[in-house]
Amino acid sequence: MILPLLRSKAIAVNNCEREGLVHRYTEQINEGVSEIHRRNWEAMTLAFVAPLREEAQTERLWIENVALLEKLRALTLQKHRLFAAARRCEALSVTLRTSFEAVVRQNDAAAREREVFGDSRYRCWVCVEREVSEMVIPCHHLCLCVVCEVVAGECPCCCEPKSGAIQVFL
Numbered sequence: 180m181i182l183p184l185l186r187s188k189a190i191a192v193n194n195c196e197r198e199g200l201v202h203r204y205t206e207q208i209n210e211g212v213s214e215i216h217r218r219n220w221e222a223m224t225l226a227f228v229a230p231l232r233e234e235a236q237t238e239r240l241w242i243e244n245v246a247l248l249e250k251l252r253a254l255t256l257q258k259h260r261l262f263a264a265a266r267r268c269e270a271l272s273v274t275l276r277t278s279f280e281a282v283v284r285q286n287d288a289a290a291r292e293r294e295v296f297g298d299s300r301y302r303c304w305v306c307v308e309r310e311v312s313e314m315v316i317p318c319h320h321l322c323l324c325v326v327c328e329v330v331a332g333e334c335p336c337c338c339e340p341k342s343g344a345i346q347v348f349l
């Protein structure tokens with residue numbers, strides 16, 4: 180009776196060990212499968228997600244590039260406008276300088292005439308006392324003072340009948 184009992188006990192122990200082994204192997208297999216799944220997921224991430232990220236970054240850079248090109252185009256346009264304005268200012272400056280030099284020359288000539296002819300050139304042709312200030316119309320001779328202009332019926336310079344006069348400030 181003892182021998183069969185021992186045998187059945189040994190079988191039971193063996194069964195128990197076998198179950199333990201099977202359990203451990205199953206756990207190891209499950210861990211291996213999980214590891215394989217994890218590695219596969221990482222590989223998929225690298226294979227699909229990374230290119231998607233690169234694509235998104237490329238698109239973002241492309242949009243930035245387009246915006247920069249627009250800004251560059253606007254700056255180029257502004258540069259052309261500023262150059263055109265600078266050229267206009269330069270032309271205006273040349274014109275003003277020429278006009279100023281002409282006025283200076285005229286003033287110099289007038290000053291020299293005054294030195295040569297004295298003030299008699301600017302005296303009224305009628306009273307020869309007061310300075311001329313009235314231009315006779317229609318002949319445009321500047322030869323009357325404000326007092327003599329009122330009574331003059333004709334230009335004392337060319338004798339043409341006077342129809343009016345314009346006051347001139349010298």
Ligand SMILES: [Zn+2]
Pocket residue numbers: 303304305306307308309323324325326327328
């Ligand atoms: Zn006069």
Ligand SMILES: [Zn+2]
Pocket residue numbers: 315318319320334335336337338339
């Ligand atoms: Zn006249």
